[in-house]
Amino acid sequence: MALKYYHAEPAANSLKSMIPLFEKGLEFESVYVDLHKFEQHSEWFIAINPEGQVPVLDHDGAIITHTTVINEYLEDVFPDVPLRPRDPVGAARMRYWNKFIDEHVMNHVSMHGWHRMVGVLARGIESGEFEALMERIPLPDQRKKWADARSGFSEEQLAHATAKVEYAIDKVEGALGESEWLAGDNYTLADINFFSHCGMFVDRMFPEMEVTTRAPRMTAWKERMLARPGVKEALAMPDHTNPALRTFTGEAR
């Protein structure tokens, strides 16, 4: 049994499947993919994941991509230390939240991150070289995201994304009034999903939302998340983010 995990810094997607690996106490080989150097679009990486995106789980040669899919896979293969409820109604509740986060949260937080951080990177590349880099990106949507980051997302796009993030915070705050964790009484993949894509940094990323007063239950939940052994171990993984990018975003990683 050999697990290999290809990932970038411990935040967002790369963090999301790393937490379950640690929670379950699974031994895995960590392979760092340097996004600053566009390694995710390099030939060696495209040979592993033709979509050119991190993270990737390699389990004895089986390649699993997309974090929600990876995390369900880990539950199927390593059911000890369950992060997916064993009762079907609980699992459905967890999947409801995963779907909401994947479709209504992730991309909207991500747009702001790209606008602030990837934009700096994208604008730092000379014309000609930028186009050559773009040609190496397999997914059309991803090429468009890079082009938008370089030119800057529109005010309208950013405002829509902000509204989506606010809606999500209020929805999560409401759910945490009903139960201790997002999908019920137990810590699940839904908590890990929301934490990785939004909860862990939303207060620093959008100070104008005054998240700690707007969402006190979510703020307490974040502390419970930070106390989880798997979260601690994952967040202690090396962070090679270029300091210039980190400063620009107000630590928005």
Add this chain to the structure above:
Amino acid sequence: MALKYYHAEPAANSLKSMIPLFEKGLEFESVYVDLHKFEQHSEWFIAINPEGQVPVLDHDGAIITHTTVINEYLEDVFPDVPLRPRDPVGAARMRYWNKFIDEHVMNHVSMHGWHRMVGVLARGIESGEFEALMERIPLPDQRKKWADARSGFSEEQLAHATAKVEYAIDKVEGALGESEWLAGDNYTLADINFFSHCGMFVDRMFPEMEVTTRAPRMTAWKERMLARPGVKEALAMPDHTNPALRTFTGEAR
């Protein structure tokens, strides 16, 4: 054990969870929700699903919403006649496709459907009454979709949606060159998902794409889908679509 399924016509979302119910030979009470009369936003329905959307599965009082979640739930509770591969790598492959269809296909086909069909409905409602109806819609995204359908989606939005549908057709065509069904050698929820949201009517909806010549493998796959007992039974369910809407769309359901 009592199953109740709230649904509209046998197409798209409503079809997607109806097929597994029939494939598994499960007895269920069918409750028709009339979208022409905005029943999905009525008080009695909102009491069942606060998001005001069909379909909904009620299993002994447990309310499950969102078709991908419902279909995984049916696999968890009724594993006979499996529509989700039992090996974890196969299940991951199925989930990869479900995610692709949910996030990159469904809304884009849907936009054209709404533009052509729901637009007629929305423009037929008098001002004042329309706004009152909008106030009853719980999800902000859904309110926006109704407003866009009434005013008409922009050429840019429609062109983007068309490009996404073309990308999906080519991707599916490629996959069907590797295996008989979308996620491998077996008919799975991924096939049911793509069929319900796109495959069953894409040729009639976008004649300019010349789907049958562009995607011959997908065309043959569609015939295999239409031969499935569960698909036949589901498609034989009553269709109350207003004929004026059906004609307008060139049968684009």
